[in-house]
Amino acid sequence: SQQGEEDPQALSIQEGENATMNCSYKTSINNLQWYRQNSGRGLVHLILIRSNEREKHSGRLRVTLDTSKKSSSLLITASRAADTASYFCATAPTGANSKLTFGKGITLSVRP
Amino acid sequence: KAGVTQTPRYLIKTRGQQVTLSCSPISGHRSVSWYQQTPGQGLQFLFEYFSETQRNKGNFPGRFSGRQFSNSRSEMNVSTLELGDSALYLCASSPDPGRAGDEQFFGPGTRLTVL
Numbered sequence: 001s002q003q004g005e006e007d008p009q010a011l012s013i014q015e016g017e018n019a020t021m022n023c024s025y026k027t028s029i030n031n032l033q034w035y036r037q038n039s040g041r042g043l044v045h046l047i048l049i050r051s052n053e054r055e056k057h058s059g060r061l062r063v064t065l066d067t068s069k070k071s072s073s074l075l076i077t078a079s080r081a082a083d084t085a086s087y088f089c090a091t092a093p094t095g096a097n098s099k100l101t102f103g104k105g106i107t108l109s110v111r112p
Numbered sequence: 113k114a115g116v117t118q119t120p121r122y123l124i125k126t127r128g129q130q131v132t133l134s135c136s137p138i139s140g141h142r143s144v145s146w147y148q149q150t151p152g153q154g155l156q157f158l159f160e161y162f163s164e165t166q167r168n169k170g171n172f173p174g175r176f177s178g179r180q181f182s183n184s185r186s187e188m189n190v191s192t193l194e195l196g197d198s199a200l201y202l203c204a205s206s207p208d209p210g211r212a213g214d215e216q217f218f219g220p221g222t223r224l225t226v227l
Contacts (some may be wrong), residue, residue, distance in 0.1 A: 029213075033213070041221065043204075046219065048215055088171065100145075100159070
């Protein structure tokens with residue numbers, strides 16, 4: 001079963017605009033990760049934020065984490081057509097031998 | 113470093129057959145996880161192997177099995193294939209399984225179609 005739930009399910013924006021994607025989860029976590037998947041390919045790790053962090057940046061990506069609300073957001077600034085992909089949040093629950101649990105993903109379309 | 117490789121990339125089987133998929137992790141990575149991805153269910157965890165031992169298992173029937181070899185390469189097997197087994201099977205490796213929820217490095221996947 002999915003722990004993380006992304007919102008919205010699909011997003012269509014114009015090149016140059018910012019894209020904001022949200023993820024909510026249910027249990028305590030060690031960290032939360034965002035991945036990107038281009039059509040029918042493997043996932044690529046984008047960024048990891050630990051439970052004691054509130055915000056993290058990587059290039060045009062900004063991730064926030066609010067553990068009190070059990071939610072995270074991924075912001076892609078100045079989007080490009082090449083950002084068109086599916087984006088997944090994955091949570092690593094606390095506890096020994098915990099495994100990453102992925103949400104169902106957000107489909108982002110960036111129109112040139 | 114070479115990335116995670118999976119073979120074959122595409123596979124077509126018929127109901128009732130069995131299939132074996134292979135995954136070679138990034139050199140030095142000792143943990144290998146397998147996922148099934150379908151449009152309806154999304155990404156679902158199958159199992160994780162570390163040092164030839166299954167460390168974690170998802171909620172799949174016993175028809176799904178796996179193993180890991182001493183060189184960390186892993187295989188998964190699905191017996192008595194069903195139409196619903198059609199999916200993209202993804203393998204991922206990570207460097208340090210001692211850290212819960214480590215970053216995972218994914219292979220390109222094997223697209224299995226069951227007719």
